[in-house]
Amino acid sequence: MTIRIDPQDFLSFARRPAPAYAGAFDHAQAVLDRYGVTNSVLRLAHFTAQVLHETGGLRLTTENLNYRAQRLPVVWPRYFGPGGALDADDYAMAPEKLANTVYAGRMGNTAPGDGFAYRGRGLLQLTGKDNYQFAAHALHDGQDGAPDLVADPDSVLASAWALAVAAATWESKGCNHFADMNDIARVTRAINGGAVGLSERTAWFRLVYRAFWMLERQRP
Known part of the structure; x- marks a missing residue:
């Protein structure tokens, strides 16, 4: 059928x-x-x-990575939540920087810039x-x-x-x-x-x- x-x-x-x-x-x-x-x-x-x-x-x-600082700990608690190593203010409204950090070293992303290049589409x-x-x-x-x-x-x-x-x-x-x-x-x-x-x-x-x-x- x-x-x-x-x-x-x-x-x-x-x-x-x-x-x-x-x-x-x-x-x-x-x-x-x-x-x-x-x-x-x-x-x-x-x-x-x-x-x-x-x-x-x-x-x-295309994945929208323009997050405000207060939203980042909710979406990526591992990085921006309590005990996280990153300061949300440094990544707020910075989509390329954010993608190249949170997606780096995983999902096959090995080269600098891969995180943003292969963001959600x-x-x-x-x-x-x-x-x-x-x-x-x-x-x-x-x-x-x-x-x-x-x-x-x-x-x-x-x-x-x-x-x-x-x-x-x-x-x-x-x-x-x-x-x-x-x-x-x-x-x-x-x-x-x-x-x-x-x-x-x-x-x-x-x-x-x-x-x-x-x-x-x-x-x-």
Whole structure:
């Protein structure tokens, strides 16, 4: 069974989608069919819910690291909380400096500047050089002309590839299987690396699942 979808099915969940995403869903049926996302309403709903959460309703294209000083200990308590080695005032509203510090030495970021270069981008907010390499490998498997995401991180946002990057990452991380089990916690860990925003992701899922289920029933 393949769920039939239309670009507007995705955009209908976003009040003001970012211009970068305007054409990202033009070939959604073919792209999501390729990666098995449209095999069931459950898979499609879980995938879409994660996308909507990660992008703030299709508004966010690149990770916003412009944090005020009082917010930094909440987001990165390890660095800025009690016992942390860094002064939040020194990193407030300094996105490049912040990314190159909190993302340094992990997620494959080894060279100076990697943290900011491979900050969150795209429909699933791909973060860290390892994840860009992982997504590039998944994307290049059988697809001619796929961009080099490591050499050109901004290509994650290209309208011709944005959805394919997200879907390839999704499939390669085993998210179709987790979605089949309706295990949103495992889906979230695969995408986010933790459980950040689990309640909000769950709310998106409930909304999206009902909408897709109704659409599927109404189609001849």
